[in-house]
Amino acid sequence: MSLDFDHELFTARQIDRIAVINLKKNLIRQLTDLNLKEGLFKHLNNISRDNTVKVVLCMGNPEKIKRMEIIAFLNELTGSTTGIDQISRIYNAINQLVLLIRGMSKIIVHADSGEVMSFFLNISLACDYRIIGDKTVFQYPLLELGLVPKGGGIFFMARKLGTSKTMELLLAGKDIDAREALALGLVDRVVPSENIEAAAMETAAMIANKPMRFISGIKKLLNLSSRDLDSFLDQENTQLLECIKSGGFRQRLAQYS
Secondary structure, three states: OOOOEEOOOEEEEEEOOEEEEEEOOOHHHHOOOHHHHHHHHHHHHHHHHOOOOOEEEEEOOOOOOOHHHHHHHHHHHHOOOOHHHHHHHHHHHHHHHHHHHHHOOOEEEEEEOOEEEHHHHHHHHHOOEEEEEOOOEEEOOOHHHOOOOOOOHHHHHHHHHOHHHHHHHHHHOOOEEHHHHHHHOOOOEEEOHHHHHHHHHHHHHHHHOOOHHHHHHHHHHHHHHHOOHHHHHHHHHHHHHHHHOOHHHHHHHHOOO
16 A cells, blocks of 8 residues: 555654655645545555554644744634534544544654644643654744633643643743753654755654554553553543633634634
């Protein structure tokens, strides 16, 4: 089965024992489309079943979605009669994506650079190894709207940093640059931003040289720490949807209309 694919959400190709996925900018907006979402999940499941693949390399899109684009999208959705249902579908799709990433038997390397929104940081934290460019900045652009991060970020950060440090970072709401992210353990490697793709391929190739049983064994053992992840993601949805339905959220959102 060929893993080379061009989809509206991503492009994909196989290089030796590595499945490479390049995400496109419109990922979040398009998650409301059932067919597009299923296309992404089907491809990930195909990779998971393919015995010729040892490592998945997920590359972030260099053209980033901006804070005001997300706010405009939320304004658009909450202003429609089906908006809450669409937001719920996006959140459920994110849950499925995070659980699929954690459940795969392959080691997943995530690489990104530039101004990275919290959603993509959270997806990165669900992966097994993280590489970022030295000019990367992680941002939490929706904290002023009272929205907790979506995608299991608090779940993964609390296990890496402890609950107190996680709360401190989230309440501060400040950007996290590459050097701080490495010091905190949120990423595993920082490289010059212009070399991000080459460095990511180098890391993926190094992992792919390990025996498959060793790789799958590590992944299975790591997944034991994620047993409560599905219920956590469901609770995330509950907290976010309750906030979005509240009058206070609509007032805060209206400031950007």
